[in-house]
Amino acid sequence: MTSNQSFTPKETLAELDKFIVGQSSAKRSVAIALRNRWRRRQVPSPLREEIAPKNIIMIGPTGVGKTEIARRLATLAQSPFIKVEASKFTEVGYVGRDVESMVRDLVDLAVNMVKDEEMDRIGGLAEANAEDVILDLFLPPGPVAASGPGGAASFTIENPDLPVENKKPGENSTREKFRQMLRNGKLDDRELEISLSEAKSMPMVEIMTTSGMEDMQSNIQDAFSKIFPRQKKNRKMKVPEALDAVTKEEMEKLVDMDQVIKEALKRTEQSGIVFLDEIDKIASPGGGSHGHGPEVSREGVQRDLLPIVEGATVSTKHGMVKTDHILFIASGAFHTSKPSDLIPELQGRFPIRVELHSLGKEEFVRILTEPENALIKQYIALMETENIELIFEDGAVEEIARIAVEVNEKTEEIGARRLHTVLERVLDILSFDASERDEGTFVVTAEYVKEQLNDIVEDHDLSRFIL
Numbered sequence: 001m002t003s004n005q006s007f008t009p010k011e012t013l014a015e016l017d018k019f020i021v022g023q024s025s026a027k028r029s030v031a032i033a034l035r036n037r038w039r040r041r042q043v044p045s046p047l048r049e050e051i052a053p054k055n056i057i058m059i060g061p062t063g064v065g066k067t068e069i070a071r072r073l074a075t076l077a078q079s080p081f082i083k084v085e086a087s088k089f090t091e092v093g094y095v096g097r098d099v100e101s102m103v104r105d106l107v108d109l110a111v112n113m114v115k116d117e118e119m120d121r122i123g124g125l126a127e128a129n130a131e132d133v134i135l136d137l138f139l140p141p142g143p144v145a146a147s148g149p150g151g152a153a154s155f156t157i158e159n160p161d162l163p164v165e166n167k168k169p170g171e172n173s174t175r176e177k178f179r180q181m182l183r184n185g186k187l188d189d190r191e192l193e194i195s196l197s198e199a200k201s202m203p204m205v206e207i208m209t210t211s212g213m214e215d216m217q218s219n220i221q222d223a224f225s226k227i228f229p230r231q232k233k234n235r236k237m238k239v240p241e242a243l244d245a246v247t248k249e250e251m252e253k254l255v256d257m258d259q260v261i262k263e264a265l266k267r268t269e270q271s272g273i274v275f276l277d278e279i280d281k282i283a284s285p286g287g288g289s290h291g292h293g294p295e296v297s298r299e300g301v302q303r304d305l306l307p308i309v310e311g312a313t314v315s316t317k318h319g320m321v322k323t324d325h326i327l328f329i330a331s332g333a334f335h336t337s338k339p340s341d342l343i344p345e346l347q348g349r350f351p352i353r354v355e356l357h358s359l360g361k362e363e364f365v366r367i368l369t370e371p372e373n374a375l376i377k378q379y380i381a382l383m384e385t386e387n388i389e390l391i392f393e394d395g396a397v398e399e400i401a402r403i404a405v406e407v408n409e410k411t412e413e414i415g416a417r418r419l420h421t422v423l424e425r426v427l428d429i430l431s432f433d434a435s436e437r438d439e440g441t442f443v444v445t446a447e448y449v450k451e452q453l454n455d456i457v458e459d460h461d462l463s464r465f466i467l
Helices: 011-019 024-042 065-075 101-121 125-140 173-184 214-228 239-254 258-270 292-311 344-348 361-369 377-382 394-410 417-426 428-436 446-458 460-466
Strands: 056-058 081-085 191-197 232-238 273-277 313-316 319-322 327-332 352-355 390-394 439-443
Touching: 011 024, 011 065, 011 292, 024 258, 024 327, 024 352, 065 081, 065 327, 081 101, 101 125, 101 273, 101 313, 125 173, 125 191, 125 239, 173 439, 191 239, 191 319, 214 258, 232 239, 232 446, 258 319, 292 344, 292 361, 319 352, 319 390, 319 446, 352 417, 377 390, 377 417, 390 394, 394 460, 417 446, 439 446, 446 460
Parallel strands: 056 327, 056 352, 081 273, 273 327, 390 439
Antiparallel strands: 191 232, 313 319
16 A cells, blocks of 8 residues: 555545545545645646645535545544634634634644654664663663672662672673573563653643633743753652653654644644535524624635635744645535635635535445444454443344435434434443353344334324434
């Protein structure tokens, strides 16, 4: 398989197909957009800077896979990726988060991502350094004093399995024997007293933030962390725990945070992805604000969002970030509004529109059984923990799917999320009694599903509350 950074659209589609049933047009658009990120980076300057990302709006009712596509895309992209709810932002001047905070969060995520990669890269060196630190506790380095109590030359350990040798200058045989024993786990039962850095101790600072000021608290905390350096503290622990703790400390020392931040900022600018969920919540039906209630700041949020999507420079605690080439994928149900209710300038910044369709019985059957994380597979795994083999007959799966579709039509259309409530109700008795059951197998049949659900489904009022 190609590296995640350069997945072809077909490979991305195949990966998404493992978890998401149907919605091929949406998955195709996302796969092309992801590949275009890679393509743009191969184009020479100055044309590369002129190629703007083709932002996407995914339109469809709840529970059809919009958010799931975003979640799976995050694991495939290997790029800074953040999912935010458009409804939590407010216009400048109102109490709430400002739209620039999504870029700050994206940068923080990128810094953590690059730092983790760097730690993986230097892991071997950090482990070797940690081994030396632990060995220094068993065999203190330095010139050998007169052999006798307390001198390095007469250092012995009470464990009868360990070699008892005098360590002479220039002789490494004892140290290497200890190293081998450390790696083989023969020192695991020994307890050491080791000096470790504590978490940065600093006063807690809480600020009642309004829009535009929310970053102040973390900046003040960072300032305090430089004023109050980390303190060392002696702790007693077994050798494996000490080795892990020292390895983490050595990693922190070896990571060049200036380079990490530089790479994180570059990655955010060149391949960052923002998934903007529930964008329909900031669109006013009819395209206009009524001047009261929650709609008073909706158009303001759109106007604040516009420069970020168009391309602006955002100040973060790690440095300035340009948003010109960040890919924005928006999604919304658009029940009471439509994409044309967004302000025209914002509509123009989302040139690709894809519609996700409602799901029927056939799709529900596939959702229950096909994906790698299919609901039925989850419940089978849960019951295995109670030593019960849970079996679903094909007829039972079809009956669950049929009932889910029927309840969606009678009440509210919530898509595949209805399967969760239906399955929970079907397995309610088994889940409660599982730990006391003697029999090792439980078969779910179509008749059993009907028995558990028919009364609720037929009572319209009851089904609205329970399913």
